[in-house]
Amino acid sequence: MPKDFIPHREDVFHNWQDNYMTVVTASAVSWGVPPGDVAALQGLQTAYVNQYQVGSKEQKLSRTAGQAKAFRDSWDDYVAQIRKFTAQWITSNPAVSDAQKTDAGVTVPDTTPTRINAVNFAPQLVIEGIKVGEHILRFSNPQDPNSKAMPLGQKIILRSAVAAANVAEDQIPWSGTKTVKRFLFTVAFNPSDKSKTAYYTACYESDRGERGPFSSVIEGVVA
Secondary structure, X not given: OOOOOOOOOHHHHHHHHHHXXXXXXXXXXXXXXXXXXXXXXXHHHHHHHHHHHHXXXXXXXXXXXXXXXXXHHHHHHHHXXXXXXXXXXXXXXXXXXXXXXXXXXXXXXXOOOOOOOOOOOOOEEEEEXXXXXXXXXEEEOOOOOOOOOXXXXXXXXXXXXXXXXXXXXXXXXXXXXXXXXXXXXXXXXXXXXXXOEEEEEEEEEEOOOOEOOOOOOEEEEOO
């Protein structure tokens, strides 16, 4: 979730809103903002500033409970209008440059997608449980083994095979791949596979389809 562009601390917000309004009032005409919308925002600013002077934390030794509440109410009204004004006249307004958004303290959307490459390590996998006709596989991230989450932007590609007798690794009859998106995965077998040996290996694949190295092969007997 993007960071909120409006500060939450009273003193920080007070300085931020002063700069925001300075940029808005100086640029409103070139942005095509109706004068009435600017005037409405300025009115809320004036009410907020007046209440800030008597009801903010800077006046905590002299303010009354009523003044503190009035200040918070004026702040909430002002912030709500700033959000509405920003969404309508700044964020999506082609007349407002990214530099002007930055000057006003408004977040500039990142429109460049972040490239997530394949990782250079393989997932760890073990046979967590063996049931009749099933193997339950557990996957973990070797760089964060206590987490159930995948590395960022990755999924697991699982290779499996079943053979009647032990075979050399380079002769395992891999039967295709499956995509795994959870840390536990159940492999089901046909009744005819009972007592055969199942083989597994896995790698991470990025959202761009790029794969990292495959893990060491593990095996288990089908019950």
